[in-house]
Amino acid sequence: METATRDSDKAPRTERGRRTLRKLLDAAAxxxxxxxxxxxxxxxxxxxxxxxxxSFYTYFDSKDAIFRALVSDMSDAVKMAAREAISPDMPPLEIERAALEAFLRFAGEHKEIYRIIDEAEFVDPESYQGHYRTIAQRIADRLASGGAKGEMRSGLGEVEAWAVMGMNVFLGLRYAIWAQEGDPECAAVVTRANLLLAKGLASNRPDPV
Amino acid sequence: METATRDSDKAPRTERGRRTLRKLLDAAAxxxxxxxxxxxxxxxxxxxxxxxxxSFYTYFDSKDAIFRALVSDMSDAVKMAAREAISPDMPPLEIERAALEAFLRFAGEHKEIYRIIDEAEFVDPESYQGHYRTIAQRIADRLASGGAKGEMRSGLGEVEAWAVMGMNVFLGLRYAIWAQEGDPECAAVVTRANLLLAKGLASNRPDPV
Amino acid sequence: METATRDSDKAPRTERGRRTLRKLLDAAAxxxxxxxxxxxxxxxxxxxxxxxxxSFYTYFDSKDAIFRALVSDMSDAVKMAAREAISPDMPPLEIERAALEAFLRFAGEHKEIYRIIDEAEFVDPESYQGHYRTIAQRIADRLASGGAKGEMRSGLGEVEAWAVMGMNVFLGLRYAIWAQEGDPECAAVVTRANLLLAKGLASNRPDPV
Amino acid sequence: METATRDSDKAPRTERGRRTLRKLLDAAAxxxxxxxxxxxxxxxxxxxxxxxxxSFYTYFDSKDAIFRALVSDMSDAVKMAAREAISPDMPPLEIERAALEAFLRFAGEHKEIYRIIDEAEFVDPESYQGHYRTIAQRIADRLASGGAKGEMRSGLGEVEAWAVMGMNVFLGLRYAIWAQEGDPECAAVVTRANLLLAKGLASNRPDPV
DNA sequence: GATGAATGAGGATTCATTCAT
DNA sequence: TATGAATGAATCCTCATTCAT
Structure with missing residues (x-):
């Protein structure tokens, strides 16, 4: 988790300062x-x-400031986790599967991140919107690319991107953050979600001609 | 918006009291x-x-208490809006379309409700979870019913319900709450989302045999 | 416990009113x-x-007022209890014994009274002082009478009266209000206290000549 | 008046802090x-x-907390005053005289202390009981020691201790706290009280045989 | 850089008392 | 008389932020 850009006059100049800054960020998280x-x-x-x-004010201007720095860090971390899990030459649906899988694992391992990003809606709406808009854009790009490869419908766009993101987020909420005894394995959740993306909910019954 | 159950010793006993209570709830919302x-x-x-x-304390024990009452009210209102838009004898996918449409309209008309329910995650986590679990359950019931009718795949369950709910919520966030100039009409959003539910994202190209 | 004099415009005029007043006094006690x-x-x-x-304000002007009424009532009750236990023709030391005995019993049976009178020191200092001054005066009278009868030293006065009163009050505090398992019986306490009054603490050893 | 033990995380760490703490304690007293x-x-x-x-909350957790600290301080101060006035090798009755005398002087000079300790009965009953129980114990020890020396009756115990303490406290209340024009000198009060302790109230007249 | 004391605006809550019905 | 809603001053306590050392 790298520290976000901050007022340069607050940046630590010594090793000791860097350690203090890190301790503050960890504690705040x-x-x-x-x-x-x-x-x-x-x-x-x-x-x-x-x-x-x-000492706090040696590194941050306000409570809001450290929160913003944290949201920025974590927003990056979430995106990084997804990005590392996928590669452009995977089949499009496989990419979505991998992205969701990575997200579920990440959310399960960093439950506090989820909460912090969510609370940004109220503390720092700007970055909250920014976070989700960025992610939606990436998904939209992936869908477009899937269409270009001919493996996804063409014409997929922002609407579908937000839909997919919503699914992922809520599955993360339910099966990673609020996980409880007896819940299906993450792998199973991912599989079912991917099937939904692949074929939708309708039965295979051929349309009556 | 009917007032949620509260300590009976705080319930107004006179008409005047009922008016004051209403004014407080409206102002709080x-x-x-x-x-x-x-x-x-x-x-x-x-x-x-x-x-x-x-006078506030004549009707509520604390700031939390009125918030909780409000969340409860609004959670009910959201559910009611969806429920009124659908009827059990509509085709299953049509039901999903209507539910999303009703939700988008409702969210657009009551933007504050969205925010209040969302903030419950931090103020009153209990009711926040309760809200979404209840809705997920209803969706799961609808999907099961769609499967029983043969128009949806059988075996759809909680996972798909949370996925659908997440999709709906994020589309509401993006196209109702954060709506901006140049966005697609709600009707278009609903149509695209419903198509996703119906057929998924994959292209129609027959599987290579 | 008769109600103390209060503003006549607050005195109940009907039987129903008298009942309400009594309920208020009891609850307040x-x-x-x-x-x-x-x-x-x-x-x-x-x-x-x-x-x-x-309805409270139909009978009392303020919270202080009902407290004062109560203190007055209880002050009377305490004095009454002592007075009823003694008669002028009892031997003087016997009178003191009976007075202490009556007080201990009374305090044990009405622990709340003790507390209310004590708190008057802070809520209504006037009546607190008045209460103890009155009692001291009575004790002083008894001691004077004992002197006149020749059974007590002559010259006993206010100082001795306050001393006796203090002794009684603290024995009441310790053995009636704060009574606990294993404490001596009230009768024993009274006997020892009376012996102290009779002969003091010194040993009987004749003064060395 | 030394400050009572308090949460260590509230203890001042600098000289400036110590000064502030003292100012607060004095003002509160x-x-x-x-x-x-x-x-x-x-x-x-x-x-x-x-x-x-x-700044108050830098040193105390609550209004109660500073009150408790004060009671503790003052309870110690009262005991100290008595202790310093006596020495174990004084004759037992002389010790009682000196203790009362010290108490009267102390009460006269620190009228607020009396009030604070008394109010502890309502604000912090624990320490109120503790205060008087401790003192009673000390008096009981003195009486036992007087008995051992043969100058007081043997068998004197807790009952007599509470009696003596009650006398002292009420004499302090009357002649130190509520002192008024025309009252006897403290010395005279002490002498009379000591005579009461020495010989009791009964006349010297030999019992009629 | 680090420390911790000082500051005071801000907010929740209580409750004696008044008053309309 | 009885009722219970309405009032708002008063108070405790929190905490982000500043500052002297």
């Missing part, structure tokens, strides 16, 4: 993830990071 | 919708409602 | 006794009394 | 003494201490 933005307090974060309260 | 839970304050709400600060 | 003046609230009292909040 | 616990407010205290409202 945990706090925001566990308690949410409003319940978390700067002093909780600094206490958890093991640094003095005042 | 606007405030929470516009500013969000944390930015809204009791005094903002009462000022907006035109009642004294103390 | 319990509430003040259990929770103390500041924890108790008018609404707690009226709820306990089973009357409407507004 | 005055406020609680003059107005009582419930009339005093945090903002009154901080205003009086000349520090910002928020």
């Amino acid at each position: 945990s706090e925001f993830g566990e308690r949410g933005f409003h319940e978390a307090s700067i002093s909780t974060i600094t206490r958890r990071a093991g640094v003095a309260l005042g | 606007s405030e929470f919708g516009e500013r969000g839970f944390h930015e809204a304050s009791i005094s903002t709400i009462t000022r907006r409602a035109g009642v004294a600060l103390g | 319990s509430e003040f006794g259990e929770r103390g003046f500041h924890e108790a609230s008018i609404s707690t009292i009226t709820r306990r009394a089973g009357v409407a909040l507004g | 005055s406020e609680f003494g003059e107005r009582g616990f419930h009339e005093a407010s945090i903002s009154t205290i901080t205003r009086r201490a000349g520090v910002a409202l928020g």
